[in-house]
Amino acid sequence: MDCASLWLVLLLPVVAALDFRYHHQQEMEAFLKKVAQDYSSITHLHSIGKSVEGRNLWVLIVGHSPKEHRIGIPEFKYVANMHGDESVGRELLLHFIEYLVTSNGRDPEVTNLINNTRIHIMPSMNPDGFEAVLNPDCFYNKGRENSNSYDLNRNFPDAFEFNNVSRQPETVAVMKWLNTETFVLSANLHGGALVASYPFDNGVPATGTLYSRSLTPDDDVFQYLAHTYASKNPDMKKRKPCKTKIDSPSGIVNGYFWYPLKGGMQDYNYIWAQCFEITLELSCCKYPREEKLPGFWNDNKDSLLEYMKQVHIGVKGQVFDQNETPLPNVIVEVQDRKHICPYRTNKFGEYYLLLLPGSYVIEVTVPGHNPHLTKVTIPPKSQNFSALKKDILLPFRGQLDHIPESNPLCPMIPLYRDLQGHSVATKPSLFLFLVTLFHILFK
Incomplete structure (x- = not known):
């Protein structure tokens, strides 16, 4: 020193x-x-x-x-x-x-x-x-x-x-x-x-x-x-x-x-x-x-x-319209792991998705428009204390006045009560299997 x-x-x-x-x-x-x-x-x-x-x-x-x-x-x-x-x-x-x-x-x-x-x-x-x-x-x-x-x-x-x-x-x-x-x-x-x-x-x-x-x-x-x-x-x-x-x-x-x-x-x-x-x-x-x-x-x-x-870990970024205006309260989720309360951007148009290394398709949904799909690949390690940065530019002008300020799909009620199926949650986890196997072999 x-x-x-x-x-x-x-x-x-x-x-x-x-x-x-x-x-x-x-x-x-x-x-x-x-x-x-x-x-x-x-x-x-x-x-x-x-x-x-x-x-x-x-x-x-x-x-x-x-x-x-x-x-x-x-x-x-x-x-x-x-x-x-x-x-x-x-x-x-x-x-x-x-x-x-x-x-x-x-x-x-x-x-x-x-x-x-x-x-x-x-x-x-x-x-x-x-x-x-x-x-x-x-x-x-x-x-x-x-x-x-x-x-x-x-x-x-x-x-x-x-x-x-x-x-x-x-x-x-x-x-x-x-x-x-x-x-x-x-x-x-x-x-x-x-x-x-x-x-x-x-x-x-x-x-x-x-x-x-x-x-x-x-x-x-x-x-x-x-x-x-x-x-x-x-x-x-x-x-x-x-x-x-x-x-x-x-x-x-x-x-x-x-x-x-x-x-x-x-x-x-x-x-x-x-x-x-x-x-x-x-x-x-x-x-x-x-x-x-x-x-x-x-x-x-x-x-x-x-x-x-x-x-x-995972991916983060902002969602913009074609004028590069940040879009708040739009749905941003991975295509095959959607939440019963859809995850949305904050007031700055930001999203954060915690994900393990691998390839994913991010689906962005704005009311009145078709879903916008973006492919991302999460690297094995986060880069210098940062998730993978991926800003998403949508090919239209966002009508901010028409985007609801709150999440109408998430009332404080038992949301899962009538859910009939869940593609991920009912399947055994490979990660759990590997952890359990490791524990059995090396305990």
Whole structure:
């Protein structure tokens, strides 16, 4: 390192090292505000709403342009402590924030990731529940639910059956948050098991429930994402690491196969927010002793970073009319994996599609025009923290006033209830077969 580089490093801000213990609301807020103050050029702290008891639901954004979306830069998020007594994820995200901001400008990989990704981190979705835990237990504590005694991971609209529960302030805040950003990839952090669970959590025969599973049209991508996280976690890869009935080859499991649930957040993200989300169960004990926290950080740091990098797989771009005017709210999907809520461009005409390497046909649909088809080939590796960039120029002038502002095909009702068939979800996955075979041969 030359003198100029050394001087630059010395000028970078230094945040006081975060200790490995549980941080309650006041301490967590103080840490987040200190980070936002010391690293103001790459962070932005805001509250997306308040809990039942009036506590802020804090989100820290890390990125080269933290206060606003930049075209071509994908939005990523981590959410933890949805169940208030599942505490490990909350502390991991605080340490992950510290790791990101202190590594920026020092670690090339982290620096590139921050420059090319807008990262949203919510350490606690259920701060009231966390504060309600009085005598921590590994299995069940009072603070699992929010202050109105609602399980927040059963509180979202459900695509398979009516979920007529009272929508809670924390849930409403997250739903509104999802509408304000173009989130592409996400994970929510839980505890009580060691496994990466992927959608769907609920299902119908058309999604494969007759085979004890419920799979999305993007099942290959979801299994890849779950495997990416689990493969970097030494304990998650073990078969039955928590001595439970779950048998998860290589540390991943389909949510419905594990146990069906109604009103889950990961299904809502995928169906209504166009955001791929998985659920990470990070500890056999829901509220382990504080001296265990350094071990959890060591086991999950690489996984948290590697999973976030996957927001740069697949293809992205903008859709323009012949005058090169961006077209918002037009449908952009891969021809053979259409979503029951069609994925649409945002207000900048952007689309992001997470795909594994291979050849695909992208179908763009604008009301009043025939579908426009574009062939793309996704390379084996993403290029310099970027998905394959493919802008699509349509051979007509877009009548923007006639493109609906909202998605009329996606009401908050059980969308899959009357679906008769599902070409992808009812077929066994080659990826799952290969992962299972590898596990059998080399366990």
